Amino acid sequence: MHKSSANEKIGIEQIEGEPTKLEQHDFRILVLDDEPDCLESMADILRFEGYQVSCAGRSIDALKLIEESVPDLLLADVMLDDMSGFDVLRKVRSSSSSANLAVIFLSGLAFNHHQSEAVELDFLEYLVKPVNYDQLFSLINGLRKTR
DSSP: OOOOOGGGGGTEEEEOSOOSSSOOOOOEEEEEOSOHHHHHHHHHHHHHTTOEEEEESSHHHHHHHHHHSOOSEEEEESSOSSSOHHHHHHHHHTSTTTTTOEEEEEESSOHHHHHHHHTTSOOSEEEESSOOHHHHHHHHHHHHHHO
């Protein structure tokens, strides 16, 4: 079930509903992607797995959501319209409340394309689209065990 709100007008969408699987997780994931189809499909897959999912289609909206309530994980596209995912991470790290937020980057480009910019950033992983969901869920499960 997809529940819309006034926040959709500014690019924020809260995905709610009962996942098909029985197991629910208290683990909260924020998905940031400016491609609506990618955003929706990632949210649907994560919801199916039982995760609490929030979505943002713009960097500024993701930063607002993080400021309001820091999720357990940020899944962020690297190449966004308003600022790069790397710039989002820099802003996240500059706030004491979100400095330790786990981040996984998603990109259509291989890591070596972004390596020079990303080398100084502290993030969990860089995954190339299309995402290998076994790898993604392995990373999320590992992160859940450490939280």
